[in-house]
Amino acid sequence: MTSERSSLIAAILIVSDTASQDASSDGSYGTLEGVFRDQTNLQWEVSDAQIIPDNLQIIQTLIKGLCDQKRNEKRPNLIVTTGGTGFATKDVTPEAVEPLLQKKAPGLVHGMLAKSLEVTPFAMMSRPVAGVRDGVVIVTLPGSPKGAKENLEAIIKLLPHACMQAMGMDSRTLHVGGTRRLEQDAGISNSSPSLKREGDSPEHSHHHHHDHSHEHGHGHAIPRAHTRPEDRPLPNDPFADPTQRHRESPYPMLSVQEALTAILSHAPNPQVDAIRHSVSSDLSGRILSEDVTATEAVPAFRASIVDGYAVIVGGGAPSVKGTFPVASVSHATPGEIPQLLNGQIARITTGAPLPPGATAVVMVEDTVIRSRTADGREEKEIEILTDAIKPGENVREIGSDTQEGSVILRRGDQIGPGEVGLLASVGCRDVEVLRKPIIGLLSTGDELVDHDTDRPLRLGEVRDCNRPSIATVLRDRGYRVAEIGIAKDTPRTLENALRNSIRLADVVITTGGVSMGELDLLKPTLERVLGATIHFGRVSMKPGKPTTFATVPFKNNKGEYETKAVFSLPGNPASAITCTNLFVLPYLAKASGERIKITTNVAEPGWRQYGLPRGKVVLAESVKCDNAREEYVRSVVSFNPDGKLSAITTGGQRSSRVGSFQSANALLVFPAGGGTLEKGAMVEALIMGDIRTP
Numbered sequence: 001m002t003s004e005r006s007s008l009i010a011a012i013l014i015v016s017d018t019a020s021q022d023a024s025s026d027g028s029y030g031t032l033e034g035v036f037r038d039q040t041n042l043q044w045e046v047s048d049a050q051i052i053p054d055n056l057q058i059i060q061t062l063i064k065g066l067c068d069q070k071r072n073e074k075r076p077n078l079i080v081t082t083g084g085t086g087f088a089t090k091d092v093t094p095e096a097v098e099p100l101l102q103k104k105a106p107g108l109v110h111g112m113l114a115k116s117l118e119v120t121p122f123a124m125m126s127r128p129v130a131g132v133r134d135g136v137v138i139v140t141l142p143g144s145p146k147g148a149k150e151n152l153e154a155i156i157k158l159l160p161h162a163c164m165q166a167m168g169m170d171s172r173t174l175h176v177g178g179t180r181r182l183e184q185d186a187g188i189s190n191s192s193p194s195l196k197r198e199g200d201s202p203e204h205s206h207h208h209h210h211d212h213s214h215e216h217g218h219g220h221a222i223p224r225a226h227t228r229p230e231d232r233p234l235p236n237d238p239f240a241d242p243t244q245r246h247r248e249s250p251y252p253m254l255s256v257q258e259a260l261t262a263i264l265s266h267a268p269n270p271q272v273d274a275i276r277h278s279v280s281s282d283l284s285g286r287i288l289s290e291d292v293t294a295t296e297a298v299p300a301f302r303a304s305i306v307d308g309y310a311v312i313v314g315g316g317a318p319s320v321k322g323t324f325p326v327a328s329v330s331h332a333t334p335g336e337i338p339q340l341l342n343g344q345i346a347r348i349t350t351g352a353p354l355p356p357g358a359t360a361v362v363m364v365e366d367t368v369i370r371s372r373t374a375d376g377r378e379e380k381e382i383e384i385l386t387d388a389i390k391p392g393e394n395v396r397e398i399g400s401d402t403q404e405g406s407v408i409l410r411r412g413d414q415i416g417p418g419e420v421g422l423l424a425s426v427g428c429r430d431v432e433v434l435r436k437p438i439i440g441l442l443s444t445g446d447e448l449v450d451h452d453t454d455r456p457l458r459l460g461e462v463r464d465c466n467r468p469s470i471a472t473v474l475r476d477r478g479y480r481v482a483e484i485g486i487a488k489d490t491p492r493t494l495e496n497a498l499r500n501s502i503r504l505a506d507v508v509i510t511t512g513g514v515s516m517g518e519l520d521l522l523k524p525t526l527e528r529v530l531g532a533t534i535h536f537g538r539v540s541m542k543p544g545k546p547t548t549f550a551t552v553p554f555k556n557n558k559g560e561y562e563t564k565a566v567f568s569l570p571g572n573p574a575s576a577i578t579c580t581n582l583f584v585l586p587y588l589a590k591a592s593g594e595r596i597k598i599t600t601n602v603a604e605p606g607w608r609q610y611g612l613p614r615g616k617v618v619l620a621e622s623v624k625c626d627n628a629r630e631e632y633v634r635s636v637v638s639f640n641p642d643g644k645l646s647a648i649t650t651g652g653q654r655s656s657r658v659g660s661f662q663s664a665n666a667l668l669v670f671p672a673g674g675g676t677l678e679k680g681a682m683v684e685a686l687i688m689g690d691i692r693t694p
Contacts, residue, residue: 007043007044007045008043008044008045008077008078008159008160008163009044009045009046009047009075009076009077009078010036010044010045010046010047010076010077010078010079010080011046011047011048011049011050011066011076011078011079011080012028012029012032012033012046012048012049012050012080012081012082013049013050013051013052013059013062013063013079013080013081013082014026014028014029014049014050014051014052014081014082014083015052015053015054015059015081015082015083015084015093015143016051016053016054016083016084016143017053017054017090019051019083020051020052020053023051026051027145028082028083028141028143028144028145028148029049031145031146031148031149032080032082032141032148032149032152033046033049035149035152035153035156036156039156039157047076048066048076050062054083054084054090054091054092054093055092056092056095056096057096059081059084059092059093059096059097060096060097060099060100063079063081063096063097063100063133063138064100064133066079066136067079067100067133067134067135067136067138068134075136076136077135077136077137077163077166077167078136078137078138078139078159078163079136079137079138079139080138080139080140080141080152081093081097081138081139081140081141082140082141082142082143082148083141083142083143084096084140084143085126085127085128085140085141085142085143086125086126086127086142086143087125087127091127093140094127094128094129094140097129097131097138097140098129098131100133100138101129101131101132101133101138102131102132102133102134103131103132104129104130104131105130105131105132105137105139105162106130108130108139108155108158108162109128109129109130111154111155111158112126112128112130112139112141112151112154112155113126113128114154115150115151115153115154116142116147116150116151116154119150123147126142126147128140128141128142128151132162132166135166135167135168136166137159137162137163137166139152139155139159164528167529168529168530168531169528169529169531249537249538249546250537251523251534251536251537251538251548252536252538253538253539253540254536254538254539254540255539255540255630256539256540256541256582256630258536259536259539259547259549259583260582260583260586262535262536262549263535263549263583263586263587264586264587264590266535266549266551266563266565267565267586267587267590267591268591269591270287270289270434270435270590270591270592270593271434271435272289272432272433272434272435273289273432273433273434273435273436274435276430276431276432277430277431277432277433278429278430279420279423279424279428279429279430279431280420281420283415283419283420283423283431283433284415284416284417284420284478285414285415285416285477285478286414286415286433286434286436286478287412287413287414287415287433287434287592287593287594288409288410288411288412288413288414288415288431288432288433288434289411289432289433289434289593290411290431290432291407291409291410291411292407292408292409292423292428292431293405293406293407293408294402294403294404294405294406294407294408294426294428295404295426295427295428296402296404296426296427297398297399297402297403297404298399298401298402298425298426299396299398299399299400299401300398301353301354301398302353302354302395302396302397302398303351303352303353303354303395303396304330304348304349304350304351304352304353304354304361304394304395304396305350305361305394305395305396306350306361306363306364306394307348307349307350307363307364308347308348308361308362308363308364308365308366308367308394309326309345309346309347309348309361309362309364309367309382309384310330310340310345310346310347310348310354310355310358310360310361311324311345311358311359311360311361311362311384311389312340312341312342312344312357312358312359312360313359313360313389313390313391314359314390314391315359315391317342317359320362320384320386320387320389321384321385321386321387322383322384323370323381323382323383323384324343324344324345324381324382324383324384325343325344325345325380325381326344326345326346326347326378326379326380326381326382327340327341327344327345327346328340328346328347328355329346329347329348330346330347330348330349330352330353330354330355331349331352332349332350332351332352333352337353337355337356338355338356339355339356339357340355340356340357340358341357345362345382345384346358347379347382348361354395359391359392359395360389360390360391360392360393360394360395361393361394361395362384362386362389362394363394366384366385366386367382367383367384367385368382368383368385369381369382369383370382370383401425402422402425402426408422408423408426409422409423412593414594415433434592434593435592436478436479436480436588436592437479437480437505437506437507437588437591437592438479438480438481438482438504438505438506438507439474439479439480439481439482439505439506439507439508439509439584439588440481440482440484440501440502440504440505440507440508440509441466441467441470441471441481441482441483441484441509441511442484442485442486442487442497442498442501442508442509442510442511443464443466443467443485443486443487443510443511443512443571444486444487444488444489444494444497444510444511444512444513444521444522444571445462445486445488445489445512445513445571446488446489447460447461447462448461448462448463448464448486448512449461449462449463449464449486450463450464450486451463451464451465451467451468464486465573466511466512466569466571466573466576466577467483467511469573469576469577469661470509470511470576470577470580471483473577473580473581473585474580474584474588477585477588479588479592482501482504482505484497484500484501484504484505485497489513489521490521491521491525491529494513494521494522494525495525495529495530498510498525498526498530498552498566499530502530502552502554502564502566505564506564506591507564507565507566507567507584507587507588507591508564508565508566508567509566509567509569509580509584510522510566510567510568510569511568511569511570511571511576512570512571513568513571514537514546514547514548514568514569514570514571522548522568523537523548523568526548526550526552526566526568527550530552531552531553532550532551532552532553532566533550533551534548534549534550535549535550535551536548536549540628540629540630540672541582541629541630541631541632542626542629542630542631542632543570543572543574543575543578543632544569544570544575544578544579544582544632545570545629546570547567547568547569547570547575547579547583548566548567548568548569549565549566549567549568549583550565550566550568551563551564551565551566552564552565552566565587567579567580567583567584567587573661574634574661577661578632578634578667581612581667581686581688582612582632582667582686585612612667612686612687612688613686613687614684614685614686614687615645615684615685615687616645616682616683616684616685617637617645617646617647617666617668617682617683617684617685618640618644618645618646618647618680618681618682619646619647619668619677619678619679619680619681619682619683620646620647620648620679621648621649621679622676622677622678622679623649623670623676623677624674624675624676624677625670625671625672625673625674625675625676625677626670626672626674627672627673627674628672629672630669630670630671630672631669631670631672632667632668632669632670632686633649633667633668633670634649634650634661634664634666634667635647635648635649635650635664635665635666635667635668635685636648636650636663636664636665636666637665637666637685637687637691638691638692638693639691639692639693645685645691647666647668647683647685649668650662650663650664664688664689665687665688665689665690665691665692666685666686666687666688666689667685667686667688668683668684668685669683669684669685669686670683
C-alpha cells in the first residue's frame with residue numbers, strides 16, 4: 001500500500017462456501033480489483049480481501065471488526081461484498097449486513113438494479129443492500145464476476161462522494177457548485193443512460209441533502225450559514241493530486257483591522273472556572289468572576305504609625321510635655337499589653353498595638369532619655385519635648401485601611417501583585433475566577449523534527465522552533481498550553497491531529513500548511529473534512545499574508561453543539577510569532593474576560609486597542625514601506641535621554657528569520673503605499689515586552 005493518503009481505502013469480502021474451501025475457484029476479486037484500479041477520478045487502494053463462507057455470524061463479525069477499527073491507515077472507507085444476495089437457502093449476505101447499517105442507501109441499490117436490469121430481467125432476483133456503519137460505506141454485490149462488475153461500475157464514480165460524507169466531511173462544503181460541479185468532479189454526466197433523470201433540464205440542480213433549519217428543542221439552535229454555497233470559496237480537495245489545486249487563493253484579502261473584527265466577533269464569552277483558586281502568586285493575571293468582601297478589618301487593632309511612645313492625651317489627662325516613667329514596651333508581636341495609666345508612657349514600635357488606655361503616639365524624635373534602669377540596658381524615664389500632640393495622632397484606627405464587610409475587589413478586576421496582597425491582608429483564602437482557555441499548539445510539515453532532536457539533521461529537515469516560541473509568548477501571559485506535536489503533510493494524519501487538538505484544547509494554533517503548495521492542506525482539511533467555517537484565509541499584511549482563522553463545530557460531552565477556534569498561521573517563524581501577538585492574544589484576552597474595547601466601526605478612534613498596548617515612537621532610522629501591504633517590523637523600543645521613546649529595527653525582516661525577534665520588544669507598524677519613512681518620523685508601535693534604557 002502506498003504511504004500517500006490522496007486515496008480512499010476499499011475492502012473486498014468474497015462470500016462463498018466454495019471459494020472459502022478452494023480460493024482458486026474465485027473469479028470476483030480480480031474483476032473487482034480491476035474496477036477500482038481503472039478509476040481515474042480518484043485513486044483507490046484495496047487494503048483487504050478475504051474469502052469467507054456463507055455464514056451470517058462470520059459475515060457480521062468480519063464487517064464489524066473492519067468498521068470498529070480506529071480511524072487510521074488501515075480502516076477502510078468502503079466495504080464491498082460479493083455473493084450471497086440471491087434467493088438460495090444459503091444466501092444470507094443481505095440478512096447479515098442490513099442489521100449492521102446505521103444509515104441505509106436505497107439510492108445506491110436503485111442504481112445497481114437499474115444498471116443490471118438493462119442487461120437482464122433476472123436482475124430482479126438480486127437482493128442488494130447498501131448503507132453506512134460508523135463512517136464506512138458498505139455495498140453488497142452479486143456473486144457472479146460479471147454481475148458484480150456491472151453493479152460496481154454503476155456506482156463506482158459516486159462512491160468517493162458517499163465515502164467523504166460518511167467520514168464526516170461537511171455536506172454543504174461538498175455541494176458547493178451544485179450537482180453539475182459534483183458530476184464534473186466525479187467524471188460523469190447526467191446524459192449517461194444509467195444516470196439520466198427523466199424530466200431534468202440542463203440547468204437542473206438536485207442536492208441530496210436537506211436544510212435542517214428547525215430547532216431540535218435541546219436549548220440551542222443548529223448553526224446556520226448566512227451565505228450561499230455557490231458564493232463561498234472552494235478550498236482544494238485534500239485527497240486530490242497536485243494538478244487539481246488552485247493556482248490562486250480563493251479567499252478574499254482582508255485588512256488587519258477587518259481580520260481583528262472577525263476574530264473578536266467569534267471570541268466566546270468567558271466562563272467561570274470549575275474550582276476556586278487559592279490566594280497565591282499563581283493568581284496573577286486571572287480575572288475575578290465575583291465581588292470579594294473583606295471578612296476582617298485592617299488593621300484589626302489600633303496600631304502605631306511610627307516608632308515612639310504611646311501616651312494619654314485629652315480627656316483631662318495631664319499635659320504631655322514633661323518627664324514620664326516608661327511603664328511597658330509594645331513591639332509588633334502578638335501578646336497581651338498591660339493597661340496604660342495616667343502619668344505613664346509605653347515605648348512602641350511601628351505597627352505595634354497601642355496599650356489599652358493610650359490615645360496617641362509621640363515620635364521618638366520628639367523625646368530624650370532622662371534616666372536608665374540600674375543595669376543600664378533599659379529606659380527608665382523619658383522627657384517629651386512637645387505639648388502639641390493631639391488625640392489619635394500617629395495612630396491607625398481599626399478598619400482605617402479596610403473595613404470589615406466592605407467590597408475590596410469587583411467582578412472583572414484583573415489580579416496582580418497588589419490585588420494578591422489585598423486579598424491576603426483580609427484573610428481571604430480562595431476566590432472564584434474566570435477560566436483561562438487551554439491553547440493547543442500543532443506544527444505541520446514533513447520537514448519538521450522536534451527542536452531538541454539530538455542527531456544531525458538530514459537534508460531537508462528543519463527544527464521546529466515555532467512551538468517553543470509561541471508557547472513562550474502564551475505562557476508569559478499566564479495561558480495554559482498543550483503542545484500537540486508535529487503532524488505530517490498527509491490528509492489523514494492532519495485530520496487526526498486536528499481532531500485530537502480540538503478535543504484537548506479550547507483554542508488551536510497550527511503553523512504551516514496554509515500557503516498554495518501541493519502539501520498545504522490545512523484549509524481544505526478544516527473546511528472539507530472537519531466542516532469548519534473559514535472566516536478569512538488571507539490578510540493584507542507582511543509577514544503573515546496566508547493567516548487563516550476558522551471555527552470548527554463539535555459536540556461536547558453533553559451532546560450540545562459548540563464551536564472551537566483554529567488559528568492557522570504561516571510556517572515561517574517570524575510570521576507565526578507576529579500573528580500570535582497580533583491576532584491570537586486579542587482573542588484570548590476577550591475569552592479570558594479581560595476588559596478590552598470591542599467595536600466593528602473601524603473609523604472609531606482607538607478601535608484597534610486590543611491585546612498588545614500601542615503607542616507612538618520616534619523612528620531612529622529611515623525605512624522603506626511596502627507598496628501593497630501593511631508591514632509589522634520587529635524592533636527594539638527604548639527610552640532616549642530626553643525621556644522619549646525611540647525605535648530601531650532588528651535588521652533583516654525576512655519571514656523565515658526567527659532571529660529578527662532576538663531582543664525585539666515591539667512591532668512597528670509601517671503603512672502600505674510605498675515611499676520612505678524618514679529618521680525622526682513618528683510611527684505606531686505594538687509593545688511586546690519591557691522597555692529598556694539603551
